[in-house]
Amino acid sequence: MKQNSLSKAVLERLPVYLQYLRSLPANAPENISATTIANELGLGEVQVRKDLASVCNLGRPRIGYMVSCLINELEAVLGYNKINDTIIVGAGKLGKALLAYEGFKNYGFNMVSAFDIDESKTGLTETGKNIYPLSELKKRCKEMQIKIGVIAVPAEQAQSVCDLMVESGILAIWNFAPIHLNVPKNILVHNENMATSLVLLSSHLTEQLNERQS
Amino acid sequence: MKQNSLSKAVLERLPVYLQYLRSLPANAPENISATTIANELGLGEVQVRKDLASVCNLGRPRIGYMVSCLINELEAVLGYNKINDTIIVGAGKLGKALLAYEGFKNYGFNMVSAFDIDESKTGLTETGKNIYPLSELKKRCKEMQIKIGVIAVPAEQAQSVCDLMVESGILAIWNFAPIHLNVPKNILVHNENMATSLVLLSSHLTEQLNERQS
DNA sequence: TAGATTGTTAATCGATTAACAATC
């Protein structure tokens, strides 16, 4: 395992490799080559080798990488073996779905509890997690030393929730509200922006249809 | 409105501008400068100008861009004024939530109906949309000339659903399953990959905490 | 006119790809 400061581009591909390696059947060969991974994922083989080299040096000429070791290294580098406790603000449909989703564990995340401004939502969910009044956010975040927050409130309330999170000591925010958030520069906001995703789809479509005509 | 072939990077920022412009209060000035937009969104002002120039030439020195015109141009370029009919495969929690979400209209998308392999799910949802048996996918896609599909099934079934979509004439796929899909090269797959989002958050966190120590 | 702001051309930066030596 080498030192960090991986570029964003690399950091976005590493989980894809891990996902693929995890999906290999138990009776698959012990070793896998960068060439195979590249073909399977539609990437360049040099890129795969370079990405993997930035994480470990488990590759052996002629043989490839031992799958189980590679999985371990990737999990370590990506921090999937430690658990990040995370809170959610907004206990609407989305907030509740995120709170209930078990799959986050696979990525080293644990959705601890949700907060909502509507105090009538306070209580336990079906999956045994707590929803608290928003007024308790700061106290509870400090207590549990929460560093990651999810914003699942309407756009209008997102900035004020964001400010409150920053005040509560949160350092990284996963924002599902369709609005740009202003934060101090040591705070990271990752926007889960459906608009962006959808634009890529529809622009591809336009291109395809234009090509067909010409 | 200029010609297309916008780079992916630009295409991902345009919806952010549009979102911001739409969020301006009704009593805001008629015109806005690239400088203001850049500051507000934390981007470079040259970048904003270049991005906007790739879409229109509404900018006037000393004055800036007329907000309402800019919104119209962006909506036109991004295709938000025509409607893309879209189907969803997988009527679990996620599939149903996507089917019910009204907000897609703002991005020119219309979730028409969902399909599920479990035929007991067949019927109307609360929001008046149909869930059909998966076996009817091909027929209905051809009938309605659907070009965009959403995959909201577990990873194990995603590839076969994907193949079926391609067979049904779908050209762009929005994939929520945590697995890489193999498709013919004229088909676009956009992965809504939580693993990728989360990695960026946790790696930022690690950096922040390391800095604090040193 | 002076100055703010645009849009373009050139320079820089970063990421991907190609070429190749090292090695099992």
Added chain:
DNA sequence: TAGATTGTTAATCGATTAACAATC
């Protein structure tokens, strides 16, 4: 040994940023 495969160094490509002329 021969050949497949790794990892690194250099070349290319694309995107961002800087510099500057045009203009209202």
